[in-house]
Amino acid sequence: MSGSLRSGGTALVEVLESAGVRLLFGVPGESYLAALDALFSRRNALRLVTARHEGGAAFMAAAHGKLTERPGICFVTRGPGAANAAIAVHTAMQDSSPMILFVGQASTGVRGREAFQEIDYERFFEPIAKWVVEVSQADRIPELVLRAWHTAISGRPGPVVVSLPEDILEAETGVEAPAPWHAPFVAEVGEGAAVPIIDVLGSAERPLILAGGTGWDSDGRTNLQIFAETNRIPVVTAFRCQDLVDNDSVAFAGDVGVGSTRHVRGLIEAADVVLAAGVRFGEITTGGYELFSVPVPRQRIIHLHPSDRELGKIVIPELAVQGSPQSLFAKLRPVDIGRSRQWQEWFDAASVGRRERFRCPPSPGPVDLVAIMAWLRKNLPSEIILTTGAGNFAIWPGRFLPLRAGSRMLGPQSGAMGYGIPAAIAAKLERPDCMVVCFTGDGDFQMTGQELATAIDCGVDPIVILVNNGMYGTIRMHQERRYPGRVHGTDLRNPDFVALANAHGANAERVVRTQEFPDAFRRAEASGKVALIELVVDPEAISPSETLSGIRETAFASGVVG
Secondary structure: OEEEEEEHHHHHHHHHHHOOOOEEEEOOOHHHHHHHHHHHHOOOOOEEEEOOOHHHHHHHHHHHHHHHOOOEEEEEOOOHHHHHHHHHHHHHHHHOOOEEEEEEEOOHHHOOOOOOOOOOHHHHHHHHOOEEEEOOOHHHHHHHHHHHHHHHHOOOOOEEEEEEEHHHHHOEEEEOOOOOOOOOOOOOOOOOOHHHHHHHHHOOOOEEEEEOOOOOOHHHHHHHHHHHHHHOOOEEEOOOOHHHOOOOOOOEEEEOOOOOEHHHHHHHHHOOEEEEEOOOOOOOOOOOOOOOOOOOOOOEEEEEEOOOOOOOOOOOOOEEEEOOHHHHHHHHOOOOOOOOHHHHHHHHHHHHHHHHHHOOOOOOOOOOHHHHHHHHHHHOOOOEEEEEOOOHHHHHHHHHOOOOOOOEEEOOOOOOOOOHHHHHHHHHHHOOOOEEEEEEEHHHHHHHHHHHHHHHHHOOOOEEEEEEOOEOHHHHHHHHHHOOOOOOOOEOOOOOHHHHHHHHOOEEEEEOOHHHHHHHHHHHHHOOOOEEEEEEOOOOOOOHHHOOOHHHHHHHHHOOEO
């Protein structure tokens, strides 16, 4: 249907507004000025968050998509902007997070000449995105943006990249945007699908639920927990998916991934039936593909996933069900399966074992991370959003901070450094009344730490806890194990993080003794702006294998971590 003539950039913004987009992220670029101009006209309806780096902006969009289950929106310029944003596209793909990256492009008349900042985005992004498309006519902008939206949220959610040639954004079009719309694209489990699932579970003696992936709403999480508690089935969550079930639930047995307890790994290996709900059998969740033999696992597998392309991709399940987790557990919630004595003993042992999660000897040195985690467990609100980047420091909150009903976890399953601070900003913008706590390391912080200035600009107040040991801790740990006595390239000469954060306008202070932390945290909470607490772990006083890798090394020695 034709309407009044306006630029392609305006048509693009109209489609986003009709989809209910109210928040988007980006770094300005000359290649999409027509879209920026259209956003200026709609600045009271669509809030553009200007980041300091395209990687930070795209991480914000990826985290926003994970939190809301709607595509996170990001705009970056052509060439270098697209390359900088690629890290977040890869992360959104591995996280199964819906996201749309709009990228400026050289004008169509000069394409193929290696024009200024020209990249073939289809070849560049194809391995790490669900779909890559270039708009060739202004009239097709509404059609292709609609398709990008539905591609990002359907099946296994993920990132879509839309290339926007400069001349197409400036060209006029009369094609109207659609009326207000939003389709969640929930893949419903068929009415009869629950019956064979119940039959297979009912034949088990040691059943286990392995929950993960995206596509879970609050009802889906609640129904999962009710079904598991009613039927006394232990629940293990996949890597960085601890927020799928209240960690205080008697059914929660722990998470599988980096820093898993031997108890959790033992549950997976000993289970005779595993209901894998929403998960993809990734390398971290499967313990390097050792917890489930590939392609035919020792356990009987019921695999539920919204995308048929994930079913049978890694392991061959006994029962494959295409559909969303919330759809299945809505049907399973009222079911009470008869349990054998062995089943009950299995559940009781799982419940006892999960209490080992917080057992760990004090970490050495003046800053005891075990004691700090214990204080946070007692003093954090029951509902928080926890964000992390990547590094051994992330094991501490992942392992020692329980996430209760309503809490969320935003961490990169791709292992991308620098995710935590942008994710915290996006989370606080979306849920300003919820406490947002970000854990970062000294190396991780320096990937996107400049986004503290973005937090100040936006007026948001996440609390950032920076663990500083003067090294790339994860790599150092592996280096010392595989090449002992040959440490190279993993030391860090760090800036004054407190001065740096203060220069951005943040509230910042340094903690050098454990007893200083509670007051520092309270001051951060009361500051009313983004706050940074630096925890100094002295590499001179503590051997490298006992610093950020302490959760691995000291806990390995105690038999807690497998």
